[in-house]
Amino acid sequence: MAKHSLDKDKIKILLLEGVHQSAVDVFERAGYTNIEYHKASLGDEALHESIKDAHFVGIRSRTQLTADVLKRAEKLIAIGCFCIGTNQVDLATAELLGIPVFNAPFSNTRSVAELVLGEIIMLMRGIPERNAIAHRGGWMKTAAGSYEVRGKTLGVIGYGHIGTQLGILAETLGMRVVFFDIEDKLPLGNAQQIHSMEQLLAQSDVVSLHVPETPQTKDMIGTAEFAAMRKGSIFINASRGTVVDIDALTVALKERHLAGAAIDVFPVEPQSNDDEFISPLRGLDNVLLTPHVGGSTAEAQENIGIEVAGKLAKYSDNGSTVSAVNFPEVSLPMHKGTSRLLHIHQNRPGVLIKINKAFSEKGINIAAQYLQTTAEIGYVVMEVDTHQAEEALVELKAIEGTLRTRVLF
Numbered sequence: 001m002a003k004h005s006l007d008k009d010k011i012k013i014l015l016l017e018g019v020h021q022s023a024v025d026v027f028e029r030a031g032y033t034n035i036e037y038h039k040a041s042l043g044d045e046a047l048h049e050s051i052k053d054a055h056f057v058g059i060r061s062r063t064q065l066t067a068d069v070l071k072r073a074e075k076l077i078a079i080g081c082f083c084i085g086t087n088q089v090d091l092a093t094a095e096l097l098g099i100p101v102f103n104a105p106f107s108n109t110r111s112v113a114e115l116v117l118g119e120i121i122m123l124m125r126g127i128p129e130r131n132a133i134a135h136r137g138g139w140m141k142t143a144a145g146s147y148e149v150r151g152k153t154l155g156v157i158g159y160g161h162i163g164t165q166l167g168i169l170a171e172t173l174g175m176r177v178v179f180f181d182i183e184d185k186l187p188l189g190n191a192q193q194i195h196s197m198e199q200l201l202a203q204s205d206v207v208s209l210h211v212p213e214t215p216q217t218k219d220m221i222g223t224a225e226f227a228a229m230r231k232g233s234i235f236i237n238a239s240r241g242t243v244v245d246i247d248a249l250t251v252a253l254k255e256r257h258l259a260g261a262a263i264d265v266f267p268v269e270p271q272s273n274d275d276e277f278i279s280p281l282r283g284l285d286n287v288l289l290t291p292h293v294g295g296s297t298a299e300a301q302e303n304i305g306i307e308v309a310g311k312l313a314k315y316s317d318n319g320s321t322v323s324a325v326n327f328p329e330v331s332l333p334m335h336k337g338t339s340r341l342l343h344i345h346q347n348r349p350g351v352l353i354k355i356n357k358a359f360s361e362k363g364i365n366i367a368a369q370y371l372q373t374t375a376e377i378g379y380v381v382m383e384v385d386t387h388q389a390e391e392a393l394v395e396l397k398a399i400e401g402t403l404r405t406r407v408l409f
C-alpha cells in the first residue's frame with residue numbers, strides 16, 4: 001500500500017450530499033479511514049469549518065466551492081464532484097491553487113435519458129394533468145390533447161452523452177430526432193443535426209435540453225425561444241436551472257402555448273430535503289416537477305461513488321491526474337523502489353531547468369520525470385531514490401513559482 005508524506009489516517013476526506021456508500025468503501029479499501037460523512041450539503045459556516053482541515057472533498061451538484069471557500073481550505077489536495085456537472089466549483093481558482101477537480105462524466109447519463117424518455121410519453125398523453133385532477137376527485141377521461149409519440153419530432157439541444165442516448169431511445173419508439181449543438185456531431189441512428197436553434201424549435205413537438213451550465217447557456221431559452229416553439233409542444237429541462245428563464249416558461253405554460261413541461265433543475269434549489277422548494281411552476285397541473293433526480297438512481301450513484309473515489313485515491317496514492325477537468329493530465333505507472341515527488345508550479349519559463357539544476361547540484365538522481373502543463377500551471381512528477389526524497393522535497397519547495405509539493409514514498 002502506498003505510503004505518503006502524511007500518514008493515511010491523518011488524511012481527512014470530507015464527503016457531502018450523501019455520496020454513495022460505494023465511495024466510502026473504495027476509500028476504506030485504499031486505507032483511508034478518516035472520513036467525515038454528511039447526508040446533505042452544509043451551510044456556509046459549517047462548510048468552512050469542515051473543509052478547513054480536509055485534504056479531499058467529495059460533493060455533488062449542490063455544494064458551491066467558490067474562490068473564497070477554496071482559499072480558506074488550505075490543506076485541500078483534490079476535489080471530487082460525484083456527478084457530471086463541475087460548474088459548482090470555481091475551476092480556475094482551484095487550478096491556480098494546484099487543486100485538481102475530478103468528476104464522473106458518464107455514470108448517470110443513461111439514468112437521465114431514461115427519465116426524460118418516460119416524461120416525453122407522460123406529457124404527450126397529458127398524464128400529469130389527468131393525474132392531478134384525479135387526485136382532487138376529478139375524472140378527465142378524454143382523448144383531447146393526448147398523442148402517441150410515434151412519428152413525432154424530438155428536438156435535442158446539446159447532443160452529448162445524454163442527448164445522444166435520448167435520441168437513440170426515442171427512435172426506438174418511432175420518434176424523429178433532430179438536434180442542435182454548437183459542435184458538429186456525428187448523428188447516431190437517423191438523427192439529423194440542425195444548425196439553427198430557431199429552426200429546431202419551430203419543427204419539434206418535444207424540446208429537451210442537455211447542455212452544460214456555461215456563460216453561453218445562461219438563459220439561452222427565454223420568451224423569444226418559447227414563442228418560436230410550436231403551439232401545444234412539450235418542453236423538458238434536466239440540464240441546469242440557469243439555462244432557462246423560469247418566469248418566461250411559466251408564462252408560456254399558463255398561456256397554454258406549451259402543452260406541458262418536465263423540469264428537474266431550477267435556478268434556485270433547496271439546500272436539503274428539509275427546505276421548502278419555491279418556484280413559480282408550483283401548482284401548474286401540466287408540469288412534472290422533479291427534485292433534481294435525473295441522475296439519482298441506485299445504479300448511477302453506486303458507479304459514480306466507485307469512479308470518483310477511485311480517481312481521488314489514485315491521485316492521492318500515485319499522483320495520476322487522468323481525466324481531471326481543470327488540470328494537466330499525467331498518467332502514471334505504479335512506482336516501486338523509488339519515491340515519487342509531485343510538484344505543481346505556475347507555468348513560467350525555466351521551472352524545469354531550475355529543478356534539474358538544483359537536483360544535479362545536490363547529486364540527486366532523477367530516475368523518471370513526467371511533465372504536463374496548461375496555460376496557467378505545470379505539473380511535474382519525478383522519481384528519486386528514497387534516501388534522497390526528503391532532501392529533494394526541500395529543494396522543490398524552494399523553486400520559485402512552486403504552488404504545491406507532495407512526496408509518495
Ligand SMILES: NC(=O)c1ccc[n+]([C@@H]2O[C@H](COP(=O)([O-])OP(=O)(O)OC[C@H]3O[C@@H](n4cnc5c(N)ncnc54)[C@H](O)[C@@H]3O)[C@@H](O)[C@H]2O)c1
Pocket residue numbers: 084085105108109112157158159160161162163180181182183210211212213214216217238239240264265292293294295296
Ligand atoms: N438532472 C440531472 O440530474 C443531471 C444529471 C447529469 C447531467 N446533468 C446535466 O446535463 C448536462 C449535459 O450532460 P452530458 O453528459 O450530456 O454532457 P456532455 O458534455 O456530454 O454534452 C453537452 C453537449 O452540449 C453541447 N453544448 C455546449 N454548449 C452548448 C450551447 N451553447 N448550445 C448548444 N449545445 C451546447 C456540447 O457541445 C455537448 O455536445 C450536464 O452538463 C449537467 O449539467 C443533469
Ligand SMILES: O=C(O)[C@H](O)COP(=O)(O)O
Pocket residue numbers: 060061062082083084085086108292293295296
Ligand atoms: O451534474 C450532474 O451529474 C447532475 O446534475 C446530478 O447531480 P447530483 O449528483 O447533485 O444529483
